[in-house]
Amino acid sequence: MEQKILKLGIVGAGGICNGCHLPAYCKMKDVDVIAVCDIKIERAIALAKKYAEKTGKPEPAVFENYMDLINMPGIEAVDICTPNYLHSIIAVEALNHGLHTFCEKPDAVSVVEAEKMKAAAEKSGKTLMVMRNNRYMALSRYLKKYIADGKMGDIYTARCGWQRRRGIPGMGGWFTTKAQSGGGPLIDLGVHMIDLTIWLMGNPKPVAVTGCTYSMFGKTQISDSEHSAFGDKKENGTFDVEDLAMAFIRFENGATLQVECSWASNIEKENRFFELRGTKAGASWSNHKPLRLYTEDEYGTLVNIDPMPRGGKQNHEGNLVHFVDVVLGGAEPMFVPEQGLNMVKILEAIYKSAECGHEILL
Ligand SMILES: NC(=O)c1ccc[n+]([C@@H]2O[C@H](COP(=O)([O-])OP(=O)(O)OC[C@H]3O[C@@H](n4cnc5c(N)ncnc54)[C@H](O)[C@@H]3O)[C@@H](O)[C@H]2O)c1
Structure with a gap:
């Protein structure tokens, strides 16, 4: 054929x-x-x-x-x-x-x-x-199947984020100009981890969002650091976006998600992570710690499982x-x-909440 x-x-x-x-x-x-x-x-x-x-x-x-x-x-x-x-x-x-x-x-x-x-x-x-x-990492596809088979029970709460210690992309250029980027690390990095976590949770509908954003490093020396090679830098350009965002999302089914994202913050090291808590098992992953599942075996003993999924076309490819x-x-x-629209509703509501100082209902 x-x-x-x-x-x-x-x-x-x-x-x-x-x-x-x-x-x-x-x-x-x-x-x-x-x-x-x-x-x-x-x-x-x-x-x-x-x-x-x-x-x-x-x-x-x-x-x-x-x-x-x-x-x-x-x-x-x-x-x-x-x-x-x-x-x-x-x-x-x-x-x-x-x-x-x-x-x-x-x-x-x-x-x-x-x-x-x-x-x-x-x-x-x-x-x-x-x-x-991120949905195409081998571990994501494995965990999605594990969850679909009911092995985690109901996932009722989760945390996720992508925090960089030093890593503002394209300082002064489009990445740091709100009119061209739409925002800072929340829209740049947060979108990856929020999507992955919500997808693993079964795409519940977001109903309310609280957020806070900070912009502390745009005008300092540390802003020009790791990852600054992304995008085109611009001398004396614009920096009118956040460098840290914190958020709390509520979903229609009662589940909740905490989010943290930064381009620059005084933390130990870059951390890209998610953590899910279900009624039968929990799961965590970060760029430092491989996927681990937390559950109980048939004897009522707490056990940790370290799956090592591999194979398949991964990531962007x-x-x-x-x-x-x-x-x-x-x-x-x-x-x-529809999933894209829900994602943008969350991102926009976090920025709105940060501006007005209270929860936004979607
Ligand atoms: N999925 C990921 O892991 C990932 C990683 C990095 C960037 N991104 C996304 O990819 C996009 C591009 O990011 P990048 O790092 O490659 O930025 P970049 O600045 O390196 O590349 C953008 C390109 O678009 C060109 N461009 C600008 N305006 C244009 C127009 N009107 N018509 C045609 N071309 C135009 C620029 O000249 C530039 O070559 C962004 O939306 C970013 O969020 C995704």
Whole structure:
């Protein structure tokens, strides 16, 4: 049988595209990258050349304007790797032009924008998927199955976060400019761990959110530190976002989630983690401590289990392979736009709560 091949264009040829998306597409036999767009055209040209060299396929067309890529004859899908404020704008255009759309996280910078994306996907009938790379870690997929089999019982509370000791990306550039990023570590890092934890909890509906944000290090020496290579730095640029966010989320089913995210804070070391507590078992994972389950055995003895799941396409590559499988008709989507809208509702409510000083009902 002839293999189906998806003709795809990439918008935004910066850090994440070069680091994760392009290497994945170079390996995928059912994708042809036929176009690349970046307002810094030299980046689009370099990416197109790299793709042709690595795959032996024709060099993708290059564009400065994403509308030219969207209007290119034969194009079927677009992958958006631009700064955050452009995600929804480009996604809506792509969907309105009948293209399947994959987008980097965060889904959008406001609820209004996320609603437009969801509506455009529904109207077009095309697939809209947003990067959820943490769902594709081997441990995440293992734990999801463990939970689905009822082995943790009801998960009624959880904690998660991503805290950096020193790590403000692209100081002064788009990452630290609210109008372009939508916010600081909450929208940049928090979105990853909040999504993973809520997905493991079974995607309960959020109903109320309390949050607090702080901005302590933007104008200090420590802000220019590890991870500052992400995005483009700008001398004397803008820093009008938080560098730490704390939040508490309540869900319709009574479950709760505590969240902590920072780009800079005086802690021991970077910590990316989740912890789930269920009626039959608990689970924890961090970048320092592998997945561990806490339960009782049939003798009523407390036991810890250290699963060591491996294998399968992981992280960003796993998510992109899944997107292509869905579009080409081979898989049920693991992400639906409703989940993206709920995520943006949470993020926006945390910022609103931080501003007004009380809980926000969703
Ligand atoms: N999933 C992850 O693990 C992960 C990691 C890093 C970044 N990201 C996300 O990826 C996105 C990009 O981040 P990055 O670190 O690659 O940033 P970056 O600044 O390195 O790259 C963004 C690129 O978009 C280009 N661009 C800007 N405006 C454009 C426009 N109008 N049309 C076409 N191209 C345009 C820029 O010139 C730049 O090359 C962000 O949304 C970020 O949140 C995700």
